[in-house]
């Protein structure tokens with residue numbers, strides 16, 4: 001569950017990126033976040049992962065009131081969240097396998113268990129045969145799948161995505177959306193920021209629309 005209660009965010013330079021935002025995303029729900037460039041989509045996602053702190057208001061993620069969490073609690077919170085970025089931020093000097101392994105290594109998983117989880121994640125995104133390759137040798141759609149495998153390898157309860165199809169053509173974008181739908185079907189709460197209105201409409205899900213930092217519509 002993700003709940004925003006009168007949340008505002010003002011950056012240091014005095015810019016109001018979010019203004020009095022209220023919404024609740026139930027556990028197991030899948031929704032889209034849209035709005036023009038600069039509307040506050042990325043800021044909203046960053047607040048959920050504690051990459052930024054709100055200037056006012058409360059955010060609840062699962063059982064956690066984020067305002068009550070200190071710096072040392074952040075790794076614990078992040079374990080319950082998977083994040084997919086537009087540019088997937090893969091390490092090109094490591095294999096596909098090692099890219100997905102990285103978050104598990106950081107969390108201290110035993111090597112055997114970690115390897116099993118990496119292969120399960122690769123299987124879910126349909127790239128089990130490419131584990132030894134460099135991400136550089138993959139197509140942009142495949143690279144994005146690797147980014148998704150890395151985001152879900154620790155089985156997060158919540159999956160956030162920031163413009164995950166920004167670089168992809170409509171066919172590949174639809175395939176990526178199907179992947180998110182599959183994770184949602186098995187209980188993952190999914191929130192996807194995108195400005196691709198046609199793609200969002202085709203999904204028939206709840207849409208949160210931001211305009212200049214305000215939640216303009218929700219439905």
Ligand SMILES: Nc1ncnc2c1ncn2[C@@H]1O[C@H](COP(=O)(O)OP(=O)(O)OP(=O)(O)O)[C@@H](O)[C@H]1O
Nearest residue numbers: 011012013015017036037038039040041042043044
């Ligand atoms: N670290 C920052 N410091 C100052 N201002 C920021 C910072 N990050 C974002 N902003 C500003 O806050 C506003 C919202 O930005 P944000 O990135 O959340 O929007 P967005 O909807 O994700 O846009 P885009 O679709 O272009 O990524 C913008 O005006 C942006 O310039």
